[in-house]
Each structure stands twice: as structure tokens, then as C-alpha cells.
Amino acid sequence: MYILAIESSCDDTSAAVLRDGILLSNVTASQTVHEAWGGVVPELASRAHQQNIVPVVDHALKKAGISKSDLNAIAFTRGPGLMGSLIVGVSFAKGFARSLGIPMVEVNHLQGHVLAHFIREGEDDHDQPSFPYLCLLVSGGNSQIVKVNGYDNMEILGQTIDDAAGEAIDKCSKVMGLGYPGGPIIDRLARQGNPTAFEFSKPNIKGYDYSFSGLKTSFLYKLQDWQREDPDFVEHHKEDLAASLEKTIVDILMKKLRQAVKDTGIRQVAVAGGVSANTGLRNAFRDHARRYHWKIFIPKFSYTTDNAAMIGITGYFKYQAGDFCDIDAEPFARMQQ
Ligand code: KG4
Numbered sequence: 483m484y485i486l487a488i489e490s491s492c493d494d495t496s497a498a499v500l501r502d503g504i505l506l507s508n509v510t511a512s513q514t515v516h517e518a519w520g521g522v523v524p525e526l527a528s529r530a531h532q533q534n535i536v537p538v539v540d541h542a543l544k545k546a547g548i549s550k551s552d553l554n555a556i557a558f559t560r561g562p563g564l565m566g567s568l569i570v571g572v573s574f575a576k577g578f579a580r581s582l583g584i585p586m587v588e589v590n591h592l593q594g595h596v597l598a599h600f601i602r603e604g605e606d607d608h609d610q611p612s613f614p615y616l617c618l619l620v621s622g623g624n625s626q627i628v629k630v631n632g633y634d635n636m637e638i639l640g641q642t643i644d645d646a647a648g649e650a651i652d653k654c655s656k657v658m659g660l661g662y663p664g665g666p667i668i669d670r671l672a673r674q675g676n677p678t679a680f681e682f683s684k685p686n687i688k689g690y691d692y693s694f695s696g697l698k699t700s701f702l703y704k705l706q707d708w709q710r711e712d713p714d715f716v717e718h719h720k721e722d723l724a725a726s727l728e729k730t731i732v733d734i735l736m737k738k739l740r741q742a743v744k745d746t747g748i749r750q751v752a753v754a755g756g757v758s759a760n761t762g763l764r765n766a767f768r769d770h771a772r773r774y775h776w777k778i779f780i781p782k783f784s785y786t787t788d789n790a791a792m793i794g795i796t797g798y799f800k801y802q803a804g805d806f807c808d809i810d811a812e813p814f815a816r817m818q819q
Pocket of ligand 1: 622
């Protein structure tokens with residue numbers, strides 16, 4: 483059974499092919515056009531998806547060694563994400579499925595991130611969590627602790643009440659005058675800096691919810707003070723600033739996650755989303771695994787940021803459950819719908 487998956491929720495155009503739940507290809511075209519603007523420009527993202535989608539799908543099919551007539555279903559990201567970006571992927575999926583006379587499976591992008599741990603690259607790839615497990619989902623748009631009871635049964639234990647972790651990193655990077663996206667730049671600089679050089683404010687929120695806007699403001703104000711004394715403060719201290727910022731964010735994330743593990747008694751803990759590529763966060767997971775006997779699941783780098791492989795595996799589970807969608811399924815930008 484062959485499934486083609488399409489992901490186009492933000493600024494990555496991605497297509498994957500799976501055979502019986504095993505990944506055969508995962509091709510992603512990342513859009514560099516946004517770098518000059520310091521953030522994703524929705525209109526430019528939709529245009530780039532339009533240009534990329536046919537070659538990306540074509541490449542994914544070729545890499546998988548199949549032709550379109552072999553496909554049994556098409557899975558696609560229905561939301562949440564940027565509406566203009568989603569429309570390109572959803573419309574393509576509809577047209578392709580219609581022309582081939584095969585069913586469509588809609589996938590929630592966040593569910594895809596959480597289930598990325600089930601992507602299998604071969605028959606003997608068996609390093610998947612069992613249910614239930616906890617997943618820290620951290621990306622540019624979300625920061626959540628999810629209790630995963632089954633493929634189609636997830637509870638959000640806590641989530642950010644304002645900015646997401648990745649958003650905070652990107653914004654702090656922007657005020658330092660570093661490039662976009664800030665995550666990989668901060669990660670690289672942090673490796674050479676002192677994580678305890680500077681202190682930034684940490685939120686005091688009840689339960690498992692997160693907040694990152696106070697940290698962002700504290701970072702900005704402190705930086706402005708320091709720059710009054712030394713206009714080249716960033717240049718002189720960028721490694722320490724990056725390391726201290728990263729440490730603060732990782733501490734905030736891990737504190738709530740430790741509490742969730744303690745309260746639920748679930749020691750299988752996964753991390754997912756773009757920020758899960760972060761070295762400091764990955765190290766913190768490994769450290770917690772040793773100290774608290776967690777069984778941890780850290781995705782391969784290619785499955786941390788947006789990718790169609792995670793949409794494909796989620797689509798595969800839904801296909802097996804006979805959970806298809808109609809041709810009139812519309813994309814949704816936000817989760818509430
Ligand atoms: O999941 P994702 O690709 O999509 C969005 O939700 O947009 O996550 C992107 C986010 C960005 O904020 C980016 O800066 C962050 O993930 N990111 C990182 C790293 N790589 C990407 N953050 C910290 N360290 C990294 N190595």
C-alpha cells in the first residue's frame with residue numbers, strides 16, 4: 483500500500499512516499515526567500531509552494547521508485563498553518579487524488595509532529611514509543627506538553643499562553659541583529675558561550691502552561707541597558723548571550739516537563755518540532771534520561787522541522803482506520819476549527 487504525503491503549512495514544501503508504513507522518500511524544499519525579511523512572509527511562502535510542489539512531488543515519487551499510478555492514497559496537512567500555504571498543498575492533494583481516483587486523508591500538522599517518532603526507515607527500525615507517552619512539542623508556533631494515549635488520542639496537558647519557544651528564540655535573535663531563523667544561529671553560538679553569564683526572567687505560571695513573552699521582554703530591556711554602556715555589546719558577548727538565552731528556555735521547558743512526568747508517572751518522554759533540533763534541549767533530554775530513568779525519544783534532525791514523512795505516517799494510521807476525508811475538506815489556519 484503506497485501513500486503520498488504533502489506538507490505545506492508554513493515555509494517548507496515537502497512530499498514523502500511510504501510503503502506499508504515504511505518511509506521510502508522524504509523530499510523537502512525549504513524557502514530561503516524569507517531570510518531577507520527576518521521572518522516568514524505569507525504571500526511569498528504561497529508563491530514558493532506553487533513553484534515547488536510539482537517538482538518536490540515528482541522527486542519524491544522518483545526517489546521512492548514508483549509512479550503515480552501505484553499510489554493508493556494521498557495524505558495532506560489540512561492545518562494549522564498559514565492559510566495561503568495550506569491552500570497550495572490541499573488543492574494539489576485534491577486535484578491529484580481526484581485525477582488518480584484514490585482517497586484522501588487529512589492530517590493535523592501538530593499530530594504529525596507528535597507522531598514523527600513512528601516514522602520507520604526500514605523493516606528493522608523498531609525504536610518507537612509505546613502508549614502512553616509524553617511529548618514536548620516545541621516549534622516556531624507551538625510549545626505544548628502532550629499526553630499521547632494512542633495514534634488518535636492525545637491530550638494537551640499544557641501549552642504556551644503567549645509566544646512559542648521557537649518564536650522567542652527567533653525574536654531575541656532578531657533584536658541581537660542576527661539572522662533568521664534564529665534557532666540554528668543561537669544554537670551554534672551557544673556552544674561557545676557561558677550559559678550562566680547572564681540571567682533573564684523566568685515565568686511563574688501554574689500548571690503545565692508555558693509563557694515566553696516575559697523572557698523576550700526581559701532580554702530586550704537588559705540588552706538595551708547593556709548597549710547604552712557598550713554599543714558593541716552584542717558583538718562582544720554574543721556567545722554568552724546565546725548560551726544564557728538557550729539555557730533559560732531549556733530550563734523553562736524541562737521544569738514543566740519534569741512536573742508532568744512526576745504527576746502522570748509516565749517515563750517515556752519524546753520531544754518534537756523545530757526546536758527539538760536544539761543541542762541544549764537534546765542534551766537536557768539525555769541528562770534527564772540518566773538522572774530520572776526516562777526512556778527518551780529524540781527525532782532525527784530531518785524529522786524535527788516541517789516534513790512530509792510525519793504527515794505520511796499519521797496518514798498511514800488514519801488510512802488503516804478507514805478515516806478518509808471528502809473532496810470539500812477545507813484547510814484551517816487555527817486549531818479551534
Ligand atoms: O517546527 P518548525 O519547523 O515550524 C514552525 O513551527 O514554524 O519550527 C521552527 C522553529 C523556529 O523558531 C526555529 O528557530 C526553531 O524551530 N529551530 C531551532 C533550531 N532549529 C530550528 N531552535 C533552537 N535550536 C535549533 N537548532
